[in-house]
Amino acid sequence: MSNATQSTDSHLYWLSCNRCSTRFLPPQAGKRMFLSSCGCIYCTRCVQASTQAGCITCRAAPGKVLPIGKNLPQQVVEMFDRNEESLAKINKCSSFQNCHFNRCFKLLTEAEKGLAEQINA
Secondary structure, eight states: OOHHHHHHHGGGTTOBOTTTOOBSOSOOTTOOEEEETTSOEEETTTHHHHHBTBOTTTOOOOOOEEESSTTSOHHHHGGGSOHHHHHHHHHHHHHHHHHHHHHHHHHHHHHHHHHHHHHHO
16 A cells, blocks of 8 residues: 555554454555444454354444445444544534524624613613
């Protein structure tokens, strides 16, 4: 795998098999990781034995097992994003919501002042 690919995956330092501790990094040909529907992660060598009768790590009932990669549902892919990217999205969303909350608050405050003036008049 190229240095560019390695640097883009470097934030996945934590990704390892929940059974044998095989690390995702450094990437190697044929090394794949899988995510079970319960959220546990297994390598190619352990996935079938670890999930077929239910998850051996968390004891969840048998469920789906998907290869970790770009074909995962978007909501799941985001779990593997860089924290900085996720925090930037949260910050943008929070700023948008706060902006609109403050606009509403300003309008309500002005309306309250107008009502108070009418009562006092």
